[in-house]
Amino acid sequence: MGELLDKKVCESKLGAIDDALYAIGGKWKLKIIIALKEGNKRFNELQRALDISARMLSRELKDLELNGFVDRKVYTDTPVVIEYELTDYSNSLSEILEALSSWGIKHREKLIEERS
Amino acid sequence: MGELLDKKVCESKLGAIDDALYAIGGKWKLKIIIALKEGNKRFNELQRALDISARMLSRELKDLELNGFVDRKVYTDTPVVIEYELTDYSNSLSEILEALSSWGIKHREKLIEERS
DNA sequence: CTGAATCCGATCGGATACTG
C-alpha cells in the first residue's frame, strides 16, 4: 500500500518539477535573477556581470519578462536609460536559490576534497 | 559599503549556483533522481516512467554515476538483473527537490489562475 | 547603449535499427 502512495507522490513531484524547470530551467535564467537581486541593472551591466552574449541575454530577458520575473523599466531622461528590475514574484524563488547555492558550496567542497 | 557586501554575496552565489547547475542542471538529471527515490529501477522502467529516449537515459545515467548520485547494481541471478539505485550523496539534494517541487506547484496554480 | 540579424559550430533529443 505504501508503494502506491510513493508512486503518487513521485508522479506529482515529477510534474511539479517539470513545471519549475520549464519556467526557470536552463543555463541563464536563475543567474540573471541572482544578478538582479544585487540591484537593477542595464543590459550591458548584466552582460558583463554574467559573461553572456547579447544574443542570449536578449532572449532570456524577454522570456523572464514574459513570465513575470523581470520588469523592463524605461526612464526617458535624455539620454534614455533602460533598466531591468526584479518583480515581486521573483522573490518566490528565494527558497530555491538558497537551496541551490548552499548545496553548490558543499558540492564544491566535496569535489576539492576528492581531488586530494 | 552595503553595496560592496551585496556584490560579494551575489558573486559567491553566482559561483555556487554555477557549480550546482553544472552538476544537476539540464532536463533530465533531477527527474531521474526523483524517479529513483520511489525505489530502485531498471533501465526500461526508468525509460517508461520518464518518457525519455534510451539514448539520453544512457548518457544521463552514466553522468549521474560518474558524479556519485547513482549506483549501477548488477545482480548475477540468471538472468542477470541490473538496477539503478540512489547513493547517500543524492539525499543531499532533498532541499533543492523540495524547494523546486513546492514552487512548481504554486507556479502552476498561478498560471491556471492567470488563464481565467 | 540596446538590442536584432546572421552565421556557424556544439549539444540536445527523438526515432530507428542493431548487438549481446
Place this chain on the structure above:
DNA sequence: CAGTATCCGATCGGATTCAG
C-alpha cells in the same frame, strides 16, 4: 533486457555585424 550507433532536426550559444 540493457544498452549502443546512426541519422536528423531543433535548440543553444558565441562572434560579428548592423540599426535606432
